[in-house]
Amino acid sequence: MPVSSRKKREPGSQAEGKGASKSLAPYGQNPDGYILTFAEEFDHFNSRRWNDHIWYERSNPTKNYAVENGVLKIWPQRDAAGQFFNRTLDTDGKYQQTYGYFEMEAKLPRGRGVWPAFWLFAHPGERRPEIDIMEAYPAGEGWGFMDRSGMYRPNVYAATVWPGDGRSNAEGKAAGFVMYETHTDLSAGFHKYAVKWEPHRQTFYFDGKPTMTVHISMADPMYIILDLWFGGASGLPDDTTPQGKDNAFEVNYVRAWKFK
Template sequence: MRHLLLLFSVTFVNICNASVSPDNRQTEIQAPEGYALVWQEEFNGTASLPDTAKWWYETGNHGWGNHEIQNYIAGFAGNDTCALVSDGTLQIIAKKKGDEVLSSRINTKESWTYGYFEARLKLPAGKGTWPAFWMMPRDGKTWPGDGEIDIMEEVGYDPNVVLSTIHCEAYNHRKNTQKSGNKLIPTAQSEFHIYAVEWTEDFIKGYVDGECYFTFENDKTGNKDTWPFNKPFYLKLNLAWGGDWGGAKGIDETALPAIYEIDYVRVYQKK
């Protein structure tokens, strides 16, 4: 992370209709009024891998429910590194190794109920890439019944179109009922942008560069099928390759190695 952040409550500068110039790397979107920083990962450490006091890996090549092609490794395998902390950022790298594609998928050890969650990201390019910044329930046992919050997803065959989505029993992609918003960010693959979600007991809102482009409201029926979002969720970062969505229009292995770059991840909660 290339900026120093102090722990203090700030006023949200752009609620639903303004954005920050992507060329101004010193300008940062601020959390909504009344929130304070409670957790952060700035990737400023000297270690070459993510801090295992903050993150844990999911590993394997079993398709992850979406017929994905990549084999997720715990940071490195032999001489191949797929989660590299360097020069103030984390790079999640998908690369060809023999007959397989290696990548990484990391998760926060901490979890939170409600808050404002953001990351500053630069997305990879190439047909087959599928980067994500998302949340899953800490004690989840069933999908989609226990819920999923996708803060940012994008697939390489539809470059620079980012999405924020929720999944639950009533609304999910298997039924084609998922609730989602999308936005074209022309420089998402070439410049850093700030992706965030505000999650309260009343709503979930998706943001990019301070602009709200997705809102899902709690129907207040007390029905878990429509609102399972009332328990701790943890954060996830990964770069998938291929799969039902990422590979829906084929893959282009000339895009490898593909790099998904994360400048920082921050969590705010109401005071």
């Protein structure tokens, strides 16, 4: 499994150089079945591709994200008011797709209160279709573990499908939900999180291994979200939550393919 914090290349999958990413295939999938449609390798932060806030909020002026050495980093940070704040990077209005294979390689942050996620989403009218490919809560009961120093670390994450029919989202009822125990510290190295989204089925993968299949019909085009939020099952962050780049949600790449 990939564990380096620097940009990684699978043997034979990609030559170095401009435009080489076009040859990339989904990890563990037959490359003959896919066409690459989105390849973010994070050579720099591209504001023409990414927004730095979700559509219903304003961007917090405290900077807590950057691209360094080919890796996107989003880290816990208090703002000018002394509060931890959510940071969302998304492609809303800039890239969306219906069906295909969506993959991220990332290392997760540690500590109480952190809530990293990788998901697909849309907000047409009052509807909110959503596919959560990965979300983790290091401090939530059953979600993570405490190391010998007393630090909370993630070893479990969830994948969820919300059909976006209005009622199920409002009632907090997901069509599919699974907590996947990885038996490894997800803040110690990079791993691949993915979904294969077909017209009537969504199959989730961890490092190329299928973990869950949900049979739900979803046809809305959805955009990509990467975020570091706080709360949920992980509780509220506090003075024990490490701040700064050394505790970032680090994303090596995000890629998407359509079916041939």
